[in-house]
């Protein structure tokens with residue numbers, strides 16, 4: 531196997547490599563679209579810098595092509611391995627950071643993930659998203675406000691999560707709709723619903739991305755979380771999750787780098803028989819409760 535040497539690169543060799551970068555960069559000069567030109571030229575500079583930095587061997591280049599081919603082969607309308615690759619490289623989170631800039635205490639965004647489904651059922655305030663998904667019942671409540679503290683009435687809140695076995699409904703073959711719903715805030719911007727206490731689960735890791743994680747000794751497991759997407763007129767759409775304070779996976783590391791301190795919430799355990807906020811009878815089982823106050827940035831910031 532060819533390995534790269536630590537031999538210093540001669541000035542002559544450096545000049546040859548520099549010349550190639552300049553030639554490829556200038557090949558995009560005539561692009562009509564200035565944004566496309568900028569992106570392609572920057573990509574070229576960074577890609578060549580990477581190849582030169584690691585002194586990429588031809589064998590490694592072939593392996594990379596084989597890997598990307600496998601990523602493409604496993605991708606279909608249900609499985610998006612390229613997005614998964616972007617997720618585990620932190621590229622999804624970096625793109626989210628660049629496009630959801632911090633603004634006056636607006637709630638942080640995080641990864642969307644592959645398990646959102648359009649048209650999840652509507653539930654009333656205080657309704658249950660479980661739809662048969664098993665797990666510890668969890669009462670979640672909070673408010674939606676703008677960055678000036680004004681309540682946002684009629685905000686649409688989509689929520690989705692896995693069951694206690696770590697699977698989303700769409701990962702089962704029986705067309706069930708469970709662990710997902712949407713609801714709307716009331717006149718005071720308040721919302722509340724029953725969900726399930728989130729549990730850690732692995733991202734799909736039976737494909738090339740999973741093999742890559744195993745090869746580098748990284749866990750495919752995501753810290754326990756509950757997904758939210760919140761939309762309201764004239765405000766920036768928020769895609770985020772809340773995480774469970776004390777979940778050991780937060781320390782171990784979330785496989786897609788989605789955790790932000792501001793999104794870690796206390797899920798307070800309640801013993802069987804503790805009265806519930808809406809009178810639901812849970813005399814024979816424990817439950818939990820959490821609060822998540824959501825602040826939406828103005829649209830366009």
Ligand code: BEZ
Nearest residue numbers: 617641643644645733786
């Ligand atoms: C998820 O949280 O649903 C998820 C996010 C990124 C990759 C895989 C799953």
Ligand code: FE
Nearest residue numbers: 643645755757
């Ligand atoms: Fe998830």
